[in-house]
Amino acid sequence: MTRTEPAETPLGDAFHLYDTTLRDGAQREGITYSVADKLAVARLLDELGVGFIEGGWPGALPKDTEFFARAAKGELELKHAALVAFGSTRKAGTRASEDPQVRALLDAEAPVVTLVAKSDLRHIERALRVDVDEACEMVRDTVAFLTGEGRRVFLDAEHFFDGYAFSPDTALRVLDAGANAGADVVVLCDTNGGQLPLGLAETVREVKDRTGFRLGIHCQDDTSCAVANSVAAVQAGATHVQCTANGYGERAGNADLFAVTGNLVTKLGMEVLPTGGAAELTRVSHALAEIANLAPDTHQAYVGSSAFAHKAGLHASAIKVDPLLYNHIDPSSVGNGMRVLVTEMAGRASLELKGRELGVDLAGRPEALTNAVRKVKDLEAEGWSFEAADASLELLLRREVSDASGEEPVTPPFHLESYRVVLDHRSDGEVVSEATVKVHVNGHRVIATAEGNGPVHAMDAALREALSPHLSWLDTVELSDYKVRILPSNPGTHAVTRVLLESSDGEREWTTVGVHGNIVEASWMALCDALVHKSLTVRD
């Protein structure tokens, strides 16, 4: 693994898309990557086609040391990216060649090393406790040693923007020390994340003019401007941009790799990925969320499941005329798709469009469409909501089509006879939930009882107990998310409960809805729809 430049991207080494998910992204509260996770993340980033993958801080974190060791042994074959080890410049008053942390960077065998150095006078004096001469010598010595050992070196100038505002000379001296010793790129870091784009772009332009160095940019999201700042820096002359997947990172996070790339590719026309790479953005974003064990952000720019979802009746009828009038880009260019949300605002046009998206053709079936529109409106008046429950809506549309046309009806894989749930708060304080279901499946009548930590959990457990021996695919289906909303009552009526259930079979996810005055019955409805929807795909 000796590649030091991006491979197979049209822009080549002239532009660096640099990912630091495995180091800076891992600072996000709640993320704990195993070494296997780190290898999987690196492979996905390489599939996408980023130019540089920062793997971690060898010598400082044992897992990162192991990651580089396993990568060097052949567990990580990168097609596009160069692997980068991250570390600090040598300690004050030593020599780089004798600093164990610097040696650990060499031992990691990564062809590229990114060194972090303080460039804010206040941090140099009060945190590092050295003078500027020594701070610069630490940079010079470490960069020179590593380039002498054949490494390509980038320099992260920490707290650059705050430092440049406070003492421009100090900040520029640190850049000088790195560039003159052989660092290929000096990276301006907005470490505290306090910048806004217009001011940041001006600083980048000024530093570019004053130094002529190749500049990189690294932004944190504390003003909610990390993506904007990164793109503005590129427009101002930076040719190396550091991001993390989905913006993972400390505090408010980092610049989101997917939004930055989406902007560079679709807005600035920069071919920063290998040909066809942009169409992988959505898939890779979701896969990386899975590995981080975080739910994908449904409203994330470019790659979120709602990023091209339209709800307003104002737009829905016009969208049929020309979808591109209502989307800033063609969603398929980033591997995403347009969705139409069905809400109380919606009419025939949007339901027909939605049916097409779900694979139910209503265009030539005016009667089914009329009935479906009436049914959706009636149900939404009762508190149902289909905008986040595509699977339940698909079942509703299919039933209307089969009713109107006599086509094959939607048959549930089982029938409920009855259930009973008992919740006991005993006199010793213990709380117990127990459910019994009586169902008919494949010609059998089955009774099963199970306990759970709450009523819905107990009912799900009892149903699985009853059906598992008869439905081979049931074990692949998991409940991945469960949301409850109490809808306020209208005058003269009782409050009702709406349940949204997200299911997963390891390959796809689908969402169903149930509404009832009783939360357990509402959950039952959503659970049944989830299993019926799965059974349709099994029979295909």
Added chain:
Amino acid sequence: MTRTEPAETPLGDAFHLYDTTLRDGAQREGITYSVADKLAVARLLDELGVGFIEGGWPGALPKDTEFFARAAKGELELKHAALVAFGSTRKAGTRASEDPQVRALLDAEAPVVTLVAKSDLRHIERALRVDVDEACEMVRDTVAFLTGEGRRVFLDAEHFFDGYAFSPDTALRVLDAGANAGADVVVLCDTNGGQLPLGLAETVREVKDRTGFRLGIHCQDDTSCAVANSVAAVQAGATHVQCTANGYGERAGNADLFAVTGNLVTKLGMEVLPTGGAAELTRVSHALAEIANLAPDTHQAYVGSSAFAHKAGLHASAIKVDPLLYNHIDPSSVGNGMRVLVTEMAGRASLELKGRELGVDLAGRPEALTNAVRKVKDLEAEGWSFEAADASLELLLRREVSDASGEEPVTPPFHLESYRVVLDHRSDGEVVSEATVKVHVNGHRVIATAEGNGPVHAMDAALREALSPHLSWLDTVELSDYKVRILPSNPGTHAVTRVLLESSDGEREWTTVGVHGNIVEASWMALCDALVHKSLTVRD
């Protein structure tokens, strides 16, 4: 309610902080506000001190019509904000004075009206299907009619940036039509959300120079730049900025009110809120997330619980030297805290302050305060949240004070022995919920059974049946709101359910919280706290 300008903000009418959570924010997939929710949202936004609150689209949506009717009847008393009704210009080929949708805007009795008009030639020709002359006449006629009726009018120029790029003359003619007919502000809308800040700022500057009109900005987040674009527009001359709470909105969302305000106040030094308002940003953001029934975004800029949380070993030791070297602002300036506090209340100082607000004096009781802080932190780690449950927090503080000082303890008016809830889905399809409680009250052991439309309703009914003969005040207490949130499970644990219960006795309202794996038990906890809290006031 006739205010047409922001009250009590240092910048007055010279700058408009304009919120459209209730209209554009409600377009977010998953948000369904009831009228009561909408009133609560408006009150919180007004407490924060925004200048304008757009309440919805009267005449188009029945709930919005009802919201304005109830607001006009006195249910909404705004201290700072002017209330705004949103609507479209009149239909083609009619007269504004005879257009029912325009009349509905008048009937809403809001002193300010924001009209949306198409300003992109392609949308005018292909969606509206009129020529530019008629499009401009629709704007002129509607603005003139509404200003003639005494309304202050703003004009939202939809798809402005795309339209200006495609046909600048058309876009400017639409602005002209609005401004010349009396619109006070013409708002440049990035409706498809495709802009980047450097280009957007240039366009705003150019339009400002060419027209001299007072300009507003409305950004969507499709490039993840909505906040940056809004701030850049202000720097380029816009003096009216439209946002939504937490960036709620269609597709990727809108510009986040809290990040935009944080940037304007702390970065640009603009006093866009009443004095002290910025310190409310975090609290109001979280409360609005609760009402939307969405989990607050932990990594949100300025107001997220992680926004000032530090994990990096690189920084941790140096933070002690000077926290401001590692934060872009002082977190307390936006009501947030540097540590990973589960909420802003979990510090000593803020809990003491909160106690004072609730009538519990902790200032001279360091031991009780220490115990209370520990207890709140422990409970919040288990999923409790006291931010919206003052009554439960007050009971917790009173218990700590009585434990530490031997003062009169908080005695519940009854004790539970046990309860049982049975839910039956019978073979005839009927669903029945029945609850039995065994309680001790005033020296009696009482057993009572009742039915309800769901398990919680049945339990509440049984408890009332048991207690009513012994507690004369019980009949005055009603459950006025009930919210349920399923909290995601941590590794190795089950998901837990959090219930927020709002009670009312006709004079005041109070909110309690319960958390448990079982929704019925969580509801029971909140219900008990609600009755104990009421009993305290009865004894006073």
